[in-house]
Amino acid sequence: MSKKITMPLTAEKVKSLKAGDSVLLTGMIYTARDAAHKRLVDLLEAGEDLPIELQDQVIYYVGPTPAKEGQPIGSAGPTTSYRMDSYTPALLEQGLKGMIGKGLRGESVITAIKQQGAVYFAAIGGASALMAKCVKSAEIIAYEDLGAEAIRKLYVEDLPLIVVIDAKGNNYYEIGQEEYLKTLR
Amino acid sequence: MRELHVSKIIETVKKLCIDANYYLGQDIRDRFKEAKEREDFPMAENILDILIENADIAQNEQRPMCQDTGMAVVFIEIGQEVHVIGGSLEEAINEGVRQGYTEGYLRKSVVGDPIERINTKDNTPAVIHYEIIPGDGFKVTVAPKGFGSENMSQLKMLKPADGVEGIKEFVLQVVKEAGPNPCPPIVVGIGIGGTFDKAAFLAKKALLRSTSERNPKSLYERLEEELLVAINDLGIGPQGFGGRTTALAVNIETYGTHIAGLPVAVNINCHATRHSEAHI
Numbered sequence: 001m002s003k004k005i006t007m008p009l010t011a012e013k014v015k016s017l018k019a020g021d022s023v024l025l026t027g028m029i030y031t032a033r034d035a036a037h038k039r040l041v042d043l044l045e046a047g048e049d050l051p052i053e054l055q056d057q058v059i060y061y062v063g064p065t066p067a068k069e070g071q072p073i074g075s076a077g078p079t080t081s082y083r084m085d086s087y088t089p090a091l092l093e094q095g096l097k098g099m100i101g102k103g104l105r106g107e108s109v110i111t112a113i114k115q116q117g118a119v120y121f122a123a124i125g126g127a128s129a130l131m132a133k134c135v136k137s138a139e140i141i142a143y144e145d146l147g148a149e150a151i152r153k154l155y156v157e158d159l160p161l162i163v164v165i166d167a168k169g170n171n172y173y174e175i176g177q178e179e180y181l182k183t184l185r
Numbered sequence: 186m187r188e189l190h191v192s193k194i195i196e197t198v199k200k201l202c203i204d205a206n207y208y209l210g211q212d213i214r215d216r217f218k219e220a221k222e223r224e225d226f227p228m229a230e231n232i233l234d235i236l237i238e239n240a241d242i243a244q245n246e247q248r249p250m251c252q253d254t255g256m257a258v259v260f261i262e263i264g265q266e267v268h269v270i271g272g273s274l275e276e277a278i279n280e281g282v283r284q285g286y287t288e289g290y291l292r293k294s295v296v297g298d299p300i301e302r303i304n305t306k307d308n309t310p311a312v313i314h315y316e317i318i319p320g321d322g323f324k325v326t327v328a329p330k331g332f333g334s335e336n337m338s339q340l341k342m343l344k345p346a347d348g349v350e351g352i353k354e355f356v357l358q359v360v361k362e363a364g365p366n367p368c369p370p371i372v373v374g375i376g377i378g379g380t381f382d383k384a385a386f387l388a389k390k391a392l393l394r395s396t397s398e399r400n401p402k403s404l405y406e407r408l409e410e411e412l413l414v415a416i417n418d419l420g421i422g423p424q425g426f427g428g429r430t431t432a433l434a435v436n437i438e439t440y441g442t443h444i445a446g447l448p449v450a451v452n453i454n455c456h457a458t459r460h461s462e463a464h465i
Contacts, residue, residue, distance in 0.1 A: 062252060063252060063253070064292070065248070067290070074252065075250070075251060077252050079333065082366065122365075122426075124232060124235050126236065126251045126368045127235050128252040129239050129249065130238055148292050148293070160235075162228075162424075173425050176428075177427040178427070179226075180226050
């Protein structure tokens with residue numbers, strides 16, 4: 001059974017999510033990956049305002065393919081998250097409540113997730129044609145020059161996700177693999 | 186001497202870039218189905234279903250199966266009796282990539298310089314490997330390589346004394362360290378022998394071989410099978426959430442090497458192990 005979650009992702013909603021939960025996410029989310037993250041954190045370090053308000057928001061690590069005519073977006077699956085690790089704690093401090101990507105996160109990110117009461121979701125890596133069907137609208141709102149890496153505002157309906165790291169720091173990559181290995185013993 | 190005009194090469198490379206990104210190979214689909222039958226861990230079964238559905242959507246709706254449509258790796262087998270006319274062969278291949286990635290709505294993921302990092306906006310340059318073969322044939326294979334998995338690849342110069350056990354240990358270590366990052370279930374390409382550069386080339390070449398074909402030499406056929414079992418015993422599973430299916434296949438390619446060396450390269454590919462080929 002999947003839990004239905006709608007944006008914005010408040011602290012209350014974050015608390016209800018546990019590592020291993022299947023989630024269908026609906027609402028407005030932002031996209032950003034490597035180059036966009038660098039620009040956002042450079043702005044913070046310079047003491048300037050960000051082009052997006054992060055409080056209770058979610059960032060999806062995705063660089064979509066170009067949209068064909070009549071479609072809001074091209075294929076849109078998650079990119080590998082660890083490349084964003086050095087930037088993530090600073091964004092969580094700005095009120096960001098969730099990240100969507102795939103793969104492992106570093107200790108500093110897990111610590112920041114616990115401190116800020118946030119959540120890390122995985123989308124299914126490579127299932128990009130399927131996930132694109134959940135994206136109902138897409139609009140570039142910053143860093144258009146970055147092309148696939150520009151910041152987009154997406155409206156998604158029932159985007160299928162799995163909670164990997166919950167606000168308590170439980171890690172479903174570890175839990176899932178341990179549970180499987182137990183079935184072998 | 187057979188004459189082959191570059192316009193034919195441009196057209197072919199263009200089509201192969203698109204085909205490889207839209208259509209998942211039948212061998213990978215067969216591996217997904219076999220994996221589904223053997224897998225009894227619920228989350229893993231669920232993910233395999235999603236991956237099969239995704240490949241169907243991509244094929245039916247003519248869209249890329251993954252948003253990382255890769256850097257174009259192009260393998261050319263050119264007969265020594267072939268004379269390419271009408272322009273530069275290398276420029277023709279890059280022009281095919283340029284047209285394929287633009288007309289196919291594929292993501293342009295290539296930067297012109299690794300430090301300056303300015304996107305070339307047409308996915309060139311391609312990485313091109315040429316092989317001269319006897320006769321007047323001309324074969325092109327386009328293998329778009331996503332970097333979620335490419336980044337997890339490794340190469341190690343083992344000692345001859347490390348032998349088969351050393352190879353196994355290194356491969357398992359690479360797969361373990363990669364964990365969920367390269368979008369398992371993965372296909373593992375392994376190059377053994379040659380020099381530092383040759384081993385890496387062989388590992389990449391191994392990924393072109395169908396997952397239903399084993400290495401013709403029984404020593405390596407056995408090693409492919411043993412490694413597949415050992416990798417799947419790690420429990421990483423589809424997407425790293427646990428399960429039996431961490432890898433769909435292990436393909437090994439080998440070459441002679443020096444008395445003092447045992448180079449081993451492990452090139453990891455995600456479940457979308459894409460390649461399309463054509464003879465022109």
